[in-house]
Amino acid sequence: MTDAEKLKAVRHAYARRILASVGVDDARIEQAFAEVPREDFLGPGPWPISRFGLGYVYTPSADPAYLYTDDLVGIAPERHINNGEPSLHAHLLWFAQPSEGEHIVHVGTGTGYYTAIMAHLAGPTGHVTGIELESDLAARAKEYLTAYPNAEIVEGDGTIVPFEPADVIYVNAGATRPADIWLDRLNDGGRLVLPLTTDDGFSSYSSMRPRGAVFLITRKGAEFLARCVSGVAIYPCAGMRDATSEKALARAFGNGGLKRVTRLYRTDDIPDERCWLKGPGWCFAYE
DSSP, rough: HHHHHHHHHHHHHHHHHHHHHHTOOHHHHHHHHSSGGGGGGSSSSSSEEEETTEEEEOOOOOOGHHHHHHHEEEEEEEEEEEEEOHHHHHHHHHOOOOTTOOOEESSSSSSSSHHHHHHHHTTTOOEEEEESOOOOOOOHHHHHGGOTTTTTEEEOOEEEEEOEEEEEEESSSBBBOOOOOHHTTTEEEEEEEEEOOOSSSSGGGGGOOOEEEEEEEETTTEEEEEEEEEEOOOOTTSOOOOOHHHHHHHHHHHHHHGGOOOEEOOOSSSGGGGGGEEEEHHHHHHE
């Protein structure tokens, strides 16, 4: 068996393992994880792997087999920016259910690994728009994604950069509220994957705490169905954090009832007893 064949086997085992760890049984998602080389999006090794309680620990060598674990890999470790945990993304992509031919918008694309996986899922008739605020990461993503003709990278703030209407909007950073453009540009039947985090959710690498939740928001005409699909601790979304919504979010997490959320309203005039969280001009409600 050649080295390339061995690495292919490692990738396939990795894909099956990470999906199984979060109870996902989806052949398309498994194939995407098995076929997209993670090392193509991380620069030259050895690579800094995040180890709980130890910070970053470098792989023993530049053998890409070391990357096929369910771990964060530092892409800008001095800024605590990582290539995220594969099992979390497998879990969230299963809820988002990106299909062949759809337009997917990836907000916070980093260096493009999960954008490439989305491009694989969208197929040649679909399109992925990756948006990245950090100039150096956007430049790397553009370089790394040249082999994916159905993907494009836009440098800018994903909370305001215009994009074509989308079937899936996948936000890869912790906000305190949904951005208007994400809701405005979501197609009917479209899905928004939205992590919401308090200021406790990520203050430094060593003190990450899961004070956040990922919501799946599905558009049905003028209505937005919502439910919590995961806890999360994630890097903050620079353009979508306001103090009033953060305080309301912190109170809501403290009060419980998260799993009862069923609706997102773009108004704050819903009666308090129906609301899990009420922010300025929006709320999450129970019915």
